[in-house]
Amino acid sequence: MLGPLVLLAAAAASPTNLLLVTIDTLRADRVGAYGFAPSPTPSLDRLAREGVLLEEAVAHVPQTRPSHVTLFTGRLPYEHGIRDNFSKPLDAATPTLTTLLKARGYATGGFIGAYPVSRDSGLQRGFDVYDDPFAAASSVSTRGDRSERRAGEVVDRALEWLRRPRTAPFFAWVHLFDPHAPYDPPPPFAARFAKDLYAGEVAYADSQVQRLLEWIDTAGLRDSTLVVVTSDHGEGLGDHGEDEHGFFVYDTTLHVPLVMRRPGHLKAGTRVGGQFRGVDLLPTLLELLGAPASPTSGTSRAAALLAATRLPDNQAYVESLYASLHFGCAPLRALRAEGWKYIEAPRPELYRLTEDPGEKRNRMDDRASLAAAMRTALLARDRGTVAPSLPSADSAAAERLAALGYVGTGFFSGTPPGTDPKDKIAEIQSFNREVTRGVRLFEGGDYEGAARQLAPLTASTPLPGGKVLEHRSFNVDYFLGRSLLELRRFADAVAPLARAVDLDPHSIPAYVFLSRAQAGAGRGEQALATVESGLQRAPRNAELHQMKGRLLLGRGDVAAARASL
Ligand SMILES: [Zn+2]
Structure with missing residues (x-):
């Protein structure tokens, strides 16, 4: 009779460690435990066998x-306000999984794989150690900073920290970015998955999760550690015409894997059906860890997980403002509930997910009243906050995001406002592919190739009916100008870099490069004016002051130059 009570007392006495792994851009149906064969994910499959798998995590x-901010706060995007990779950091008042566990005495360590979750996101709050080589806001410079790093390096850093002796329980967050484009898995995964490089990246990331699981076993922490692996979103992989993610709100990019293991608590080999939302993760983890609840917009599903029962029906609000903020399209919002999804768009969509998981057959016509009811429920949320202005990128953020393939980055105009993203995806994506190709050539040091690739993209695209679509993208002009600068074609570099400054007056590196082009072209006075404009934005920027000093020196103004240098 005393058995369960003794067990409970033991559980209360020794707080549970938490290892949370987010594998970025991991689409659920590309995981072996979710049915993909042959499986690229033996570690996740093992966790599913030894713990609980959520079949419908969104x-x-x-x-x-x-x-990620939603996973850490249990709040919806329109509540926490972080609706884009460019958004300002999460406000300091909102409790996060980290701050809540820190307050419980946890040792906390965050180890991240890419810029979007750097300190610029605000997610570092509450972490004792935040291993982040990416943050842009503090160091605006023209030096090529990294935007991502491989899982192996992230896990190395995490293991270094985990191995430290400690008496407190730990919370470690490990963010592995590899499955995100570009798909370039390291050996031996590149050869093994030559025909599906995305799966190769997934397999590589999974192999790094294996290292964490091995350490937990070796350290004897298997029974006292809750291991959770999930993702922030999926990947289009060409479905619905979407290569990557961000434009649409289909399940290809919203259905994510979620597995949890806590031996002795969560029954091994359990598969739990029913919709589990991102906002449910924080309350669920707190309850599983025996920590007090904190107000969120989610619901703890701990009881259902422990009892291995199906989750009750619930509604998930979904949005994507990416095409709206960056490409002038209409915002997309959706409600996902009881096996249906309604998408609010200029041409709305309704799908029966249980019969049509690929979301291929729009049921708007035959289920009009259901669509109307779901629309009403959807529009009752998020009143008046659907189209926030794009946060300014007054940092090197644009460049870092461009390196990750987010080439729109807010400085693209020309699409008639409010166009349905479905009608623009092909055009925007082909433009994106071309820009990305140019940026990659630049990054690879092929400046001739980059200039050849990017130059035509600054031109207008003729449309049927004699109309012209004016494509203007910061990254086209910025990387074209920088390529020409590298080729010492200074006079040619001036125009694109001047357009880049015009498109993003917050990009300090753009002022630096433009002034170099102008100086190189013998237009010292213009260069000085450019430097002065940049200094108005960033009065203490070292590179601008250096440039100013050099220009003044060139003019023979030694005293002023000395003051500036
Ligand atoms: Zn992501």
Whole structure:
């Protein structure tokens, strides 16, 4: 009779460690435990066999920063305000999983794989150690900073920290970015998955999870550690015409894997059906860890997980403002509930997910009243907050995001406002592919190739009916100008870099490069004016002051130059 009570007392006496792994851009149906064969994910499959698998875990937004902030706060994007990778950091008042566990005495360590969840996201709050080589806001410079790093390096850093002796329980967050484009798995995964490089990245990330699981076993912490692996969003992989993620709100980019293991508590080999939302993760983890609840917009599903019962019906709000903020399209919002999804768009969509998981057959015509009811429920949420202005990127953020393939980055105009993203995806995506190709050539040091690739993208695209679509993208002009600068074609570099400054007056590196082009072209006075404009934005920027000093020196103004240098 005393058995369960003794067990409970033991559980209360020794707090549970938490290892949370988010594998970025991991689409649920590409995981072996979710049916993909041959499985690229033996570690996740093992966790599923030894713990609980949530069959229908959904993200609320298919973008890294907003989705991670939702996982950490249990709040929807329109509540926490982080709706884009460019959004300002999460406000300091909102409790997060980290701050709540820190307050419980946990040792906390965050180890991240890419810029969107850097300190610029605000997610570092509450972490004793935040291993983040990416944050842009503090160091605006023209030096090529990294935007992502491989899982192996992230796990190395995490293991270094985990191995430290400690008496307190730990919370470690490990963010592995590899499955995000570009798909370039390291050996031996590149060869093994030559025909499916995305799966190769997934397999590589999974192999790094294996290292964490091995350490837990070796350290004897298997029974005292709750291990959770999930993702922030999926990947289009060409479905619905979407290569990557961010434009649409289909399940390809919203259905994510979620597995949890806590031996002796969560029954091994359990598969739990029913919708589990991103906002439910924080309250569920707190309850599983025996920590007090904190107000969120989610619901703890701990009881259902422990009892291995199906989750009750619930509604998930979903949004994507990416095409709206960056490409002038209409915002997308959706409600996912009871096996249906309604998408609010200029041409609305309704799908029966249980019969049509690929969301291929729009049921708007034959289920009009259901669609109307779901629309009413959807529009009752998020009143008046659907189209926030794009946060300014007054940092090197644009460049870092461009390196990750987010080439729109807010400085693209020309699409008639309010166009349905479905009608623009092909055009925007082909433009994106071309820009990304140019940026990659630049990054690879092929400046001739980059200039050849990017130059035509600054031109207008003729449309049927004699209309012209004016594509203007910061990254086209910025990387074209920088390529020409590298080729020492200074006079040619001036125009694109001047357009880049015009498109994003917050990008300090753009002022630096433009002034170099102008100086190189013998236009010293213009260069000086550019430097002065940059200094108005960033009065203490070292590179601008250096440039100013050099220009004044060139003019023979030694005293002023000395003051500036
Ligand atoms: Zn992501």
